Amino acid sequence: MAPTPVRPVRERILAAAGEAFYREGIRAVSADKIIAAAGTTKVTFYRYFPTKDNLVEAYLDQQSERIREAAGNLPDDPCRALAALAQAMGDETCRPGFRGCPFINAAAEYPEAEHPVRIAVARHRDWFRALVAELAGRLGAQNPGLVADQLIMLRDGAMVHGYVSDPALVGDSLLQAGGAVLQQHIPAIRPA
Structure with missing residues (x-):
């Protein structure tokens, strides 16, 4: 069985954010929650999205x-x-x-x-x-x-x-x- 390809980091961040923003509301979702859901680091997150x-x-x-x-x-x-x-x-x-x-x-x-x-x-x-x-x-x-x-x-x-x-x-x-x-x-x- 072939391994599942890993999505690029920016795409993972956007996917995690989109799901959380829509489900919980934008202001209710912290950057830390998105970082954890996307499986990335703060440094990487802020490299793609400064704010x-x-x-x-x-x-x-x-x-x-x-x-x-x-x-x-x-x-x-x-x-x-x-x-x-x-x-x-x-x-x-x-x-x-x-x-x-x-x-x-x-x-x-x-x-x-x-x-x-x-x-x-x-x-x-x-x-x-x-x-x-x-x-x-x-x-x-x-x-x-x-x-x-x-x-x-x-x-x-x-x-x-x-x-x-x-x-x-x-x-x-x-x-x-x-x-x-x-x-x-x-x-x-x-x-x-």
Whole structure:
């Protein structure tokens, strides 16, 4: 039997941090806990991440990259793409250990808008808003930014609802509510 390859140290640190941050909350997790979980030393940890905030930013950027990669597989049809996003969010809320959106969670723990962690959150949310606005624009929305804002508000509420209530309701409810928003803004989608 071949030995299991050892992951690079930076990757191990990020993996340990990501699991702990998501499960326990960012501020509740110490650097020492991450160092122990990653099986490294303080010197090595701080060589890769001079501050815990640098690690939190890297964690959020990694989460954003994972979502961006998944978005690269969306259907070409904008209506189907928006439906796929809603379905993916519903699926996400039903997975074991779901604790809400990592970006909303991080924003709640770092209230200062100019903090580097909040800037990382804003960077992801700006990208996501641009994606949703582009899809809404392709559907014919007159004000795709407004449609994106409304759909993202629904998404944010769905993420919180999936954490504090019944996650099984999120997917279908998000699709229905999103459809109602689209019907308000896109003439071709209005019911007969």
